[in-house]
Amino acid sequence: MRYPKAVTSRPTPHSGCLFCRPDDPESNEVLVEGDLVYVRRDNYPAAKGHVEVVPLRHVESYFDLTPEEAAETHELVKKARRMLDEEFHPDGYTIGINEGRAAGRTVDHVHIHLIPRYTGDVADPRGGVRHVLPGTDPDRWGA
Incomplete structure (x- = not known):
């Protein structure tokens, strides 16, 4: 994997942030680590194999990811999917x-x-993520 910007050291962890401690095996089971982003198993999985793709830099919003972080995030989502497909x-x-x-x-x-x-x-499962809000019955969509 090649990315425009190489990271030479880890970002400074944000105090108390679970995701800023990828090296802590009691908090994070890391499956894959890139230069800017890593993949971890979810501590409270919604389904067998549930993982999370997380930037190493402490950043709250998806919309604040750098272009390099966004690119590597996309690549690691695809890589994680291939791993989960196999397992x-x-x-x-x-x-x-x-x-x-x-x-x-x-x-x-x-x-x-x-x-x-x-x-x-x-x-x-029809409607997928729409079910996080009320009034999303797929049988009523055509009504």
């Missing part, structure tokens, strides 16, 4: 970012959830 053989994926507290973010360090999905893991 768990899911039938699909949900990819999500909780941007802001109103959207459900609980750790103020941007991270992208890559959640393997399996046929039958929910009764009716």
Whole structure:
């Protein structure tokens, strides 16, 4: 993997931030580490294989990622998917970012959830992420 900007040292951890401690095995099980971003297993997985893609630099918002961080994030999401395909053989994926507290973010360090999905893991998966809000019944969309 080549990126326009190489990192020569780790960013300074933000006090108390779980994601700023990728070297702490009690907090993070790191699967892949790039120059700017890493992939970790989710501590409270929504499904078998659930991982998160996290920038090493402490940054709250997805919209504040540098172009280099965004590029490496994209590449590591794809790499993580290939790894999860080999290990768990899911039938699909949900990819999500909780941007802001109103959207459900609980750790103020941007991270992208890559959640393997399996046929039958929910009764009716139609509508996907729309179900985080009320009034999203897919049977009413054509009404």
